[in-house]
Amino acid sequence: MPHVYILKCNDGSYYVGSTWNLERRLLQHNAGEGAAYTRRRRPVALVWAQEHDRVDSAFAVEKQIQGWSRAKREALIEGRLKDLPVLSEARSRQMGP
Template sequence: MFHCYLLRCSDGTFYCGHTDDMERRLAEHKSGACGGYTYKRRPVELVWNDAFQTRDDAKAAEKRIKGWSKAKKEALIQRDWVRISELARCRGLNR
């Protein structure tokens, strides 16, 4: 099983990633062990994740979500599918 996940960083930004071990990866983000984007933006909070059968599917979801606006990511966190659809139509993109 693979996961795509969204973290809310302490500065209000989001970080999207994928992993095959959600618990381990979240601990790495929280401790700063993985460095990168989230290192200076700790603490981070897991606000959304979903499971996928393949790594390719999880990576595809990550790539798609990274292209979304902050408003669309907030709608995802709330699982507001109507709002996600509205935001996609407003931009004229299926992102």
């Protein structure tokens, strides 16, 4: 099944990706065979994942989360789903009209 996932890198940053095989992909990231971003920030740890029925929906969620602020990603990771709309509004206000 396709998954979208968030990794916490050794430097404290987050990496968002999607894959068909979550366990294998995590091993690849930690072996230095993953994305260039994670290769320089190992080890990485899986902090959030979501299974999808279709690869296109996993990819769409990946792209959506990649556009989120750190605060919004952390709310998702921590399960504070009710905070997501508020964090979106706060970012919109910061960016201006």
